[in-house]
Amino acid sequence: MERNGNNRNCGFDDLIVSYIYDEVSAAERRKLEGHLLGCSACTEEFASISNARFSVFEWHKEDFSDLPTPEIVIPYSTSVVNEQSAGIWAGIKALLGGFGMPAFVATALLVTVGAAFLALTISRQSGEQIATNVETEPVRPAPVADKQADRTVSASTETVPVPMPVAVPSVDPSAEPKPVKAVEIRRRKPARQMNSQVAERVQPPPQQQRKAPALSNFDEVDDRSLRLSDLFADEIDTR
Amino acid sequence: MYINFTDEQLVEKAVREDPEAFGEIVRRWERKIFGLCFGMLGREHDAGDATQETFVAAYRSLGNFRGEAKVSSWLHRIAVNQCLTIKRRQKSRSEEFLDDENGEEERVFVASPSLSPARRTEQAERLTLVRQAVGALPTDLRQVIVMKEFEEMTFQEISETLELPLSTVKSRLYTALKQLKMRLERTPVEVV
Secondary structure, X not given: OEOOOOOHHHHOHHHHHHHHOOOOOHHHHHHHHHHHHHEHXXXXXXXXXXXXXXXXXXXHHHHXXXXXXXXXXXXXXXXXXXXXXXXXXXXXXXXXXXHOOOXXXXXXXXXXXXXXXHHHHHHHHHHHHHHHHHHHOOOOOOOOOOHHHHOOOOOOEEEEOOOOOOOOOOOOOOXXXXXXXOEEEEOXXXXXXXXXXXXXXXXXXXXXOOOOOOOOOOOOOOOOOOOHXXXXXXXXXXX | OOOOOOHHHHHHHHHOOOHHHHHHHHXXXXXXXHHHHHHHHOOHHHHHHHHHHHXXXXXXXXXXXXXXXXXXXXXXXXXXXXXXXXHHHHHHHXXXXXXXXXXXXXXXXXXXXXXXXXXXXXXXXXXXXXXXXXHOOOHHHHHHHHHHHHOOOOHHHHHHHHOOOHHHHHHHHHHHHHHHHXXXXXXXXXXX
């Protein structure tokens, strides 16, 4: 076995490190192994580097391999929910947080808004149902269906020609179907036009007109409940 | 009993059929030979087999030792030969028994995994020294050791992470291990 004299590991430093960590090609592996068999200096060097590496490996294995890692809990579901509702909740939080309102006030506000929205939706559906009922009336012009409906839907009417006859189940089948001349379809008007219709919509409907189903027994005309303005009517007058 | 004897003296005694003398040689060099075999084979189990076979081969060839080289060089050469033999054997086995479901290996020597209390103490002291030696390395050298050994990164990954040439990374790791070896040899562990 030869010794390499002053030549530092015969230039195999990098190759020795790569070999120890098994990051060499097959050709490099054969080259180093063949050299180690004939060069005692490189064999000594290889043994030295390999032992140092083994010391670190052993230290790592003994001191770190069995170390318990902390349990990491990531609330994936919560983060997803927050992400989905980020737009709405972020806006509400920013709004409420900005005003410094307590949580229960915020909740009450939300409930109130929700109830108002629900009432508005139900009223609108009622109006549409009334309009549909009016459409099914054979010939006669659609009257103002109901006061309750009138509160949410304008009483203005508009004549629209309909080409097809409307089948009415209640009509006698032996009688000739009457041609449909026109159907009045009630359409919503802008809010600023509703004031001009107030006088018109408080007029009681004719007795012979078909009455649309009412959502409640509440009648605005007969509403005799105490109002705030009634309580302070005297004060207002004195002032 | 043989602590104060040199390696060459121990070999002379072992040649004269003194088994305890050869036992002392084994005790002195088994770890270093194991480290060499571990570097060549990459697995502890294979390194253990290679170490065992190295000392068996050394004992059988005691009569051929002429004292021209150091005992350490002689053992290292035997160890390299044994490692290459094991590699060739593994390669031929993997080619011949790719479909072998049993996968049983012929093992003549099985090293005992249990350590004596004295060996445990020695190992604990050695690990303390390694910890201190690694901590005393310059930051740039310690960095590559940690990335290689603890994070198990390839040289290429370390090169990209540190934005260093591949050759520089290898050179740093080589220097780090070299310095580590020197620091460990400077403070040898006292064997009980």
